[in-house]
Amino acid sequence: MQHMLMFYENEAQVAAQRDNAERAGPYWDAWNAYMGALYPTGIVLRGDALLPPSAATSVRLEGGNRLVQDGPVAVTKEQLAGYVVIEVPDLDAALSWAARCPAATYGAVEVRPVLDLSNQG
């Protein structure tokens, strides 16, 4: 089963960490170590880290009119910071990788099954 792990971070909190000379090291160490533990298992199909939500642009058409806004679609405290898609036997296995993610400690990780189009005929 393919599952997407979506990493949510509190942007203000994380920015304070990344911009602090003393705390930036452990922040990146934790992420590098997590990815360093995840990739050798060979279960990662794809994944990316994203630039902060301040770099986002949202587009929608309202009554045929284009509406372009700076920032993410939903302005919430915790924002999508990155994702991986992993191939695991079941949801339990996906959840155990989610729990190991640094974001689970100070943010949240959403786990979602990937729609399997090969079953759609």
Next chain:
Amino acid sequence: MDGSLQEHGRRAAENAARTSYGRLLAYLARAWRDVAAAEDALAEAFAQALDTWPAKGVPANPDAWLMVAARNRLRNGARARKTREQIASGLVVLAPTETEDMPAIADKRLELMFVCGHPAIDAAARTPLMLQTVLGLTAERIASSFLVSPDTMGRRLSRAKARIKDTGIAIEVPGQDELGERMGNVLEAIYAAYGQGWDSTGNDDQTRKGLTEEAIWLARVLVELRPEDAEALGLLALMLFCESRRAARRVDGRYVPLAEQDTALWDLQMAREAVEKLRKAGGLKQPGRFQLEAAIQSVLVQSCLTGADLRLPTWTLHELLAQRAPTIGNLVGLAAATAEVHGPETGLRELAQLPEAATMDYQPFWALKARLLQQLGTDQQATASAFRRAIGLTEDGAVRAYLIGKSTQQTG
């Protein structure tokens, strides 16, 4: 006045819930041979108690009152599916009257535990089933502790209860031929609950708190009901030893490994109780893995408190344990003990012999490997790489921070 009476009623209902749930459920489930129906009826009886006790006063025998209320519901085929209004309208008919004969409730929790350890029940469902039926924990709480989705956990529990009903598993103590296996499963199930709680240590949030207290409580019930079982005593001793160090494992939110713990923070009364249980187990002359694990803990406590060099007896116990149960956890533990006696190089050689498939995502393997490589100090790159794996595989923010700190030191 009125308020304090109400408060008294609410507290009495809550207290009954904590202390009597398992006894009542075991009794009802056994009589009706249907765990799920007994649970529903008991839940309604508790709801009814919360409604009526604060206003009318607590009955003389709360357990018997709850049992009669639940039994009446079972007899009337009442189910939790009914709406609250329906339940309320049935209150008058179903509420036990104080004059009704209040039966004595035999303690059938042991029988219920044995059902949870039945081989026909999926191994993954045994611990959750025990936590729910004997202690009354919710599926949500159990799901979080086991890192399973609440939906999945709910289904697993329903399936297990349906299986008890459909296959007609009797709620009784099994005969001699089955006793050993079932008891083993019961002990494993309790220890699994403790393990989940141990992992999530340091979390003060009640809803996400681990199940260590619950596991110890279950083991106490088991020891009380089967005082002649050495492994049950061994399991209780093991958990008490671990629990006695809880306060010292975290200082100001920071993780403190055993070797650096302040023994003044240990709960020595609890450790003494563990020693006493282990001694009693030893007297029964039925050796087993839980007694071995408790003995290892006992030696650790002794050497930390007295400063005595007990590395060799520790290694011997690990060796015996690994022979009896060669799990990845026990083999990594043995390698750690070997390194203490023969040095990091020998420990690393033992680690290298473990199958890669089992060690790839096993955090304690990488944590030990990193520590031993750092002690050896000959291969900086391999050390850094092992630390990265250990850091990346932990769920625990405090352990993560500790290891990141360690990984930047030059030598251990």
